[in-house]
Amino acid sequence: MFKQKFSMITGAVALAALALTNPMARAADGPSDPQIVGIVLAADQVDIDYGKIALAKSKSKTVREFAQRMVTDHSAVQQSVTGLAAKLGVTAADSPTSDGLKSGARDITAKLNSLKGKEFDKFYIDNEVSYHHTVNSAVAEVLIPNAQNSELKSALEGAKPLFLKHEEHAKLVQSGHSKMAHQ
Amino acid sequence: MKLAMMFVLAALAFPVAATPEGPKTHTVLITGFRFVPEKLEVNTGDTVIWKNADIVPHTATAKKFDSKGLDQGQSWSYVAKAKGSFPYICTFHPTMKAELNVK
Numbered sequence: 001m002f003k004q005k006f007s008m009i010t011g012a013v014a015l016a017a018l019a020l021t022n023p024m025a026r027a028a029d030g031p032s033d034p035q036i037v038g039i040v041l042a043a044d045q046v047d048i049d050y051g052k053i054a055l056a057k058s059k060s061k062t063v064r065e066f067a068q069r070m071v072t073d074h075s076a077v078q079q080s081v082t083g084l085a086a087k088l089g090v091t092a093a094d095s096p097t098s099d100g101l102k103s104g105a106r107d108i109t110a111k112l113n114s115l116k117g118k119e120f121d122k123f124y125i126d127n128e129v130s131y132h133h134t135v136n137s138a139v140a141e142v143l144i145p146n147a148q149n150s151e152l153k154s155a156l157e158g159a160k161p162l163f164l165k166h167e168e169h170a171k172l173v174q175s176g177h178s179k180m181a182h183q
Numbered sequence: 184m185k186l187a188m189m190f191v192l193a194a195l196a197f198p199v200a201a202t203p204e205g206p207k208t209h210t211v212l213i214t215g216f217r218f219v220p221e222k223l224e225v226n227t228g229d230t231v232i233w234k235n236a237d238i239v240p241h242t243a244t245a246k247k248f249d250s251k252g253l254d255q256g257q258s259w260s261y262v263a264k265a266k267g268s269f270p271y272i273c274t275f276h277p278t279m280k281a282e283l284n285v286k
Contacts, residue, residue: 069275073239076255080238161216162239168278 030146034093037085042098044074046105053112063121066173125174132167213241218281234258245271
């Protein structure tokens, strides 16, 4: 149990650390536009990969439908962000945040690959709730305020409801799933 | 003369005002993971068009109707034949909720 929680926390640490940075320090130390694009693409890809694992492993219809939605929606965002970056001439750049996201995802992926059945479903959905929550905070508190290009800023504003609705959806599945587990 | 003119004008104006309105078409835009407007009241026989402006697919689904998946830019129309209140959701994003009221 502790290991599971620790693993989830590790996965979200990079974004959480960014979101909790002192607001005064953000303007000077915040991510550049190329780094913001890199962070969004990394965050999206991480969730697509989790979704693909869930589609391959989960037997729960609800979990599989949720996972398919994550793959479909985040793939659409990937396409949109890649297209916008090309239009703006911005090349995605790595940053400590995107690197942290990727390394955190390696731990979560290992955990997902090691679990089966209801344990897998629970860990996947719990992680989706916390992951989207952390991404929501980072988008609102760090990425949007630091975006310099107005079109990039506006695209991030537009992506906010997607992450919020995904978090709500994950919570819905989480609550339904816990009920099923207790029946 | 003035009175006669007034009658003529009144006669011209009255049929327009008195004619029952025909079926109307209403549009619900799906944007930013919301149905806009979230509450829509229509008359029986009116047509409601849902148009998805988001980059991800959505549905408008109630017990009485189901648009199925609508990609960005796609629309789906429904003729409101039955009276009643129809709460609906996007089945892909079930926390997206709205309501259609047919008078």
